[in-house]
Amino acid sequence: MQVLTQLLLLPLFAALALAEDNSIESTGVPRCGASLRELNKALSIELNANANCVWQIQRNTNQTIRLLFSHFKFAPSSSCETESIKVYDGPSTDSPLLGQVCNDTDAVPVLQSSTNSLTFLITTNSVAFTRNFFVFYYFISPDTKIENCGGQLTGPNGTFTSPNYPAAYPEFMYCVWHIKTAKNSKINLQFQDFFLELDQNCRFDFTAVYDGLTTNTGLIGKVCGRAQPAFESSSNVMTVVLSxxxxxxxxxxSAQYISIPLPGPVEPDTFLTCSSDSMKIVLSKSYLASLGYNETHLQLNDPSCRPVVAESVIFSFPLASCGTTKKDEGHSIIYTNIVSLSATGNIITRQKSIEIIAKCKMENNSTLEVIYITKNNIIQNTTAVGRYKVSMSFYDSDSFSKPVRQSPYYVDLNQTLFAQVSLHSTDPNLLVFVDSCIASPQPDFGSLTYDLIRSGCNKDDTVVTYPPLEHYGRFKFNAFRFLRSFASVYLQCDILICDSKTTNSRCTEGCISRQKRAISSYTWKTNTVVGPIRLKRDLRSADHPESFTKADAEETRNLQQYSFYTLSFVALISNIVIVVTVILKYHKHQAGYSYQKIQSSY
Structure with missing residues (x-):
């Protein structure tokens, strides 16, 4: 009966999808570029060779834009250099680059602007071929939140559902579930019930499943319609998206996942880690042997950088060394090095040359690590996640030579405080910029906050910022009035990191208005918190209650005795004054005397 029902419903789904498709096609969107101001719109774009078309999305609103490329078909074998979609975070192609889509994109690209404008450019090469793209955008408010839409799942097994299930899901929705199980396991995902809008290319409503903790790469599959799909990851992490x-x-x-133990520890063929300081590439000997090579056949861009050979072959080197190249892509910096595998010592060889390309991509709040191997035009991907290391400390003077180690940091009211943000990286060509700093009496920075710095502008009269100095951002300010009303104060700063070789970067612009900020570029952004700060008068009672119970008890007794003697003395003087007053009044009445004001002769 269920199968019969599905067969009867399929024509209805197809008709609805066709109706929606026809409504999109009939909108009259120009084939090559347009200026769009609607709140939401779906674009079915068809382009031929040598196209260079720009679409601009803009609206007078405080909302941001979410842009999805749910279907794209480039010319076969086209490269990202000759044929691509470039998305810019602003009103023109001069705005910062937000992302790129091309033939190698292994994902359903979803990009979101930081302001109310966004631009994308589609470029095609000279190959005679009809390209097809389906683009969908809509404006969203920063405070928009849907219950049960995405989240973190960390148990060995679990279940989750789409919002409102089994009722109809909401419109304009993008939910992301991150699943992470124990190490040395993989994830089996099964949809017990699955009912989304039907479309041949799943352009309208879809679920995408990724083999990892990001949605940038590793797409396992994209599904829609009526089905019971199942997916399996290669490791202990998986990401599920509903759009x-x-x-x-x-x-x-309605979905269920279970973790499946892997048979013993498995040595990865390749492994890459990135940090603020270094890049580390690990290659197993068995993997090299399967390719017909050993450790003597390996070299980096700089051949003088040699690996450490033990159970595996390990290249570990500072980011800005060993021939590593650096590329600034607007909102990210990419460090790239190449491990070349080639036969040595032979005049004639039939072995193919293989390159292992390792990339560390520093993005907002995270570091995306990508390593892939090119062999016979086949690319294998491995990804991981890391972070830049940034810290903030107080210092005792403007020399910034001696950090304050105590916590809490006890200060006097209006005392000058010296703060320094430090980036821990071996790349010398980076700048740190303190974009914003707020103070709050609560460590979670609730509704009660006080601006010290905002968009690089000093909002407190006592704030003085120092020019950017390589890996350090510095400023000073006076202990503020929060300390008069609250026991503790915390400081939270938004930090921007830029490539010092990029001209007119955000880190060198200083104080700017909010309107200008929309077109400013920076490479990487994070925030750091320091505190608490307290007044010195609270030092003993706040952190040494045991000494208070002894020393302060003695002091209290002394104060009580002093107060008793003082009160007795005051009472004695009062009695004497009263007696003298009575006596004087008595004598005046007896003699008939009275006081008379003496007139001044002046």
Whole structure:
């Protein structure tokens, strides 16, 4: 009966999808570029060779833009250099580059602007081929939140559903579930019930599953319609995405995952880690042997940088060394080095040359590590996640030579405080910029806050910022009035990191207005917290209660005795004054005397 029902419903789904498709095609969107101001719109774009088309999305609103490329088909074998979609975070192609889509993109690209404008450029090469793209955008408010939409799942097994399930899911929705199980396991994901809008290319509503903790790469599959799909990861992490448009909502899905132990510890063929200081590439000997090579055949861009050979072959080197190249891509910096595998000592060889390309991509709040191997035009990907290391400390003077180690930091009211943000990286060509700093009496920075710095502008009269100095951002300010009303104060700063070789970067612009900030570029952003700061008068009672119970008890007794003697003395003087007053009044009445004001002769 269930199968018969599905067969009967399929024509209805197809008709609805066709109706939505026809409504999109009939919108009359120009084939090559347009200026769009609607709150949401779906674009079905068809381009031929040698196209260079720009679409601009802009609206007078405080909302941001979410842009999805749910289907794209470039010319076969085209490269990212000759054929791509470039998305810019602003009103023109001069704005910072937000991302790029091309033939090698292994994901369903979803990009979000930081302001109310966004631009994308589609470029095609000279190959005669009809390219097809389906683009969907909509404006969203920063405070928009849907219950049960995405989250973190960390148990060995679990279940999750689409919002409102089994009722129809909402429109304009993008939910992301990150699943992480124990190490040395993989994840089996099964959809017990699955009912999304049907479309041949899943352009409208879809679920995408990724083999990892990001949505940038590693797409396992994209599904829609009526089915019971199942997926399996290669490791202990998986990401599930649900995206919906503005029409034809259905029941959604109910999913269950379980973790499956892997048979013993498995040595990875390749492994890459990136930090603020270094890049580390690990290659197993068995993997090299399977390719017909050993450790003597390996070299980096700089051949003088040699690996450490033990159970595996390990290259570990500072980011800005060993021939590593650096590329600034607007909102990210990419460090790239290449391990070349080639036969040595032979005049004639039939072995193919293989390159292992390792990339550390520093993005907002994270570091995306990508390593891939090129062999016979086949690319294998491995990804991981890390962070730049940034810290903030107080110092005892403007020499910034001696950090304050005590916590809490006890200060006097209006005392000058010296703060320094430090980037711990071996790349000398980076700048640190303190974009914003707020103070709050609560460590979670609730509604009660006080601006010290905002968009690089000093908001407190006592704040003085120092010019950017390589890996350090410095400023000073006076202990503020928060300390009069609250026991503790915490400081939170937004930090921007830029490539010092990039002209007119955000780190060199200083104080700017909010309007100008929309077109400013920076490479990497994070925030750091320091505190608490307290007044010195609270030192003993706040941190040494045991000494208070002894020393302060003695002091209290002394104060009580002093107060008793003082009170007795005051009472004695009062009695004497009263007696003298009575006597004087008595004598005046007896003699008939009275006081008379003496007139001044002046």
């Amino acid at each position: 919906t448009d503005y029409a034809n909502s259905y029941r959604g899905f």
